[in-house]
Amino acid sequence: xxxxxxxxxxxxxxxxxxxxxxxxxxxxxxxxxxxxxxxxxxxxxxxxxxxxxxxxxxxxxxxxxxxxxxxxxxxxxxxxxxxxxxxxxxxxxxxxxxxxxxxxxxxxxxxxxxxxxxxxxxxxxxxxxxxxxxxxxxxxxxxxxxxxxxxxxxxxxxxxxxxxxxxxxxxxxxxxxxxxxxxxxxxxxxxxxxxxxxxxxxxxxxxxxxxxxxxxxxx
Numbered sequence: 001x002x003x004x005x006x007x008x009x010x011x012x013x014x015x016x017x018x019x020x021x022x023x024x025x026x027x028x029x030x031x032x033x034x035x036x037x038x039x040x041x042x043x044x045x046x047x048x049x050x051x052x053x054x055x056x057x058x059x060x061x062x063x064x065x066x067x068x069x070x071x072x073x074x075x076x077x078x079x080x081x082x083x084x085x086x087x088x089x090x091x092x093x094x095x096x097x098x099x100x101x102x103x104x105x106x107x108x109x110x111x112x113x114x115x116x117x118x119x120x121x122x123x124x125x126x127x128x129x130x131x132x133x134x135x136x137x138x139x140x141x142x143x144x145x146x147x148x149x150x151x152x153x154x155x156x157x158x159x160x161x162x163x164x165x166x167x168x169x170x171x172x173x174x175x176x177x178x179x180x181x182x183x184x185x186x187x188x189x190x191x192x193x194x195x196x197x198x199x200x201x202x203x204x205x206x207x208x209x210x211x212x213x214x215x216x217x218x219x
Contacts, residue, residue, distance in 0.1 A: 037081065037214040051077030051204040063102075063202075063209040070206040075112050077204040078105070086197035087219040089166045095210040098157045100125045103144065103203040106167065107186075109195040119194060120144040120203070121165060121174055121182075126154040141174055141181035146190040149174075149181035160212070168219050170196075 037046045043055040051074070053063050061079070069077065085106065096102065101124050108118030122142040129139065129152055136142060140161070141149035153176045155161050164175040167186075174182035186196060202211065 031218045034215050034217045035083075037216060038212070046081055046083065047079050048082060049077060049079045049204075050074075051079065053079050053204075059212055061211040061214075063204060063207075065204065065206045065208070069204070072101075072203055072205045074204060074206075075114060078111070078114070078201045079204070080108075080111050080199055080201040081216075084197060084199050085167075085216065085218060087168045088200075088216055089164070089168075089219055090200065090214070090216040091162065091164045092214040093160045093162045093212050094123050095160050096123065096125050096157055097208050098125060100157060100207050100209060101205045102207070102209045103205075104163065104165065104200070105203065106165070106200045107195050107197055108199040108201065111199055111201070114201070115144075117194060118198060119172075119191060121163065123163075123203075123209070124154070125157045126152055127156045141176040143172070143174065143182050143184060147182060147184055147188070149176070151179065151181055153177045153179045153181055162213075166219075 038055060038059050038061065039045065041055060041057055043053065043061065051063065052066050053061055055061050103120040103122050105114050105118045105120050108114045110117045120143070122138055122140055122144055124138060124140045126140040129135070135148040135152060137144045137146050137148050139149055139152065140154040155177060162177055166173045170186045172184050172186065173180060
């Protein structure tokens with residue numbers, strides 16, 4: 001199994017992070033062409049990270065935090081795609097353990113500040129949350145900041161869930177296990193000041209996470 005290393009043509013000095021630039025959009029794949037982001041059993045082909053993400057021969061990426069790795073503010077430990085996207089569609093499956101927590105980020109302008117310069121689709125162990133408990137943006141399918149999913153379609157911890165996320169012409173649609181759970185436009189007041197293009201990636205929250213079947217296409 002191979003672990004991705006933090007080497008990237010857009011990396012700044014001293015590991016300062018990856019910054020979005022308009023010129024970097026030339027790194028995008030051809031519009032409409034699906035890219036398998038786990039191709040070749042080599043995580044370093046499309047991804048950069050200092051976290052303990054490993055790709056198995058079966059095509060499953062597993063995050064196993066090292067001792068002492070806790071919390072979500074270790075930005076370089078996130079799994080960052082080398083390519084940047086504006087209008088795109090991505091599909092992937094995730095598996096969390098009981099109490100699991102992660103997120104998919106997109107339109108990130110600075111990977112050292114993804115919370116302030118990007119948008120997060122929450123990945124969480126939300127299955128079984130009762131109808132009497134209000135869903136929040138921190139339930140699976142929620143968009144952070146501030147936009148909870150409209151329904152809870154998450155499967156139990158230990159099972160595979162599928163996300164399909166589409167961003168096109170300023171509109172974002174999030175499907176979880178085949179059902180639309182969130183829709184918004186990028187001019188929403190809660191997203192004010194964020195870039196309309198940038199990096200995509202997955203959060204290292206200091207908790208185990210598995211991913212598979214990650215594919216993306218520019219639209």
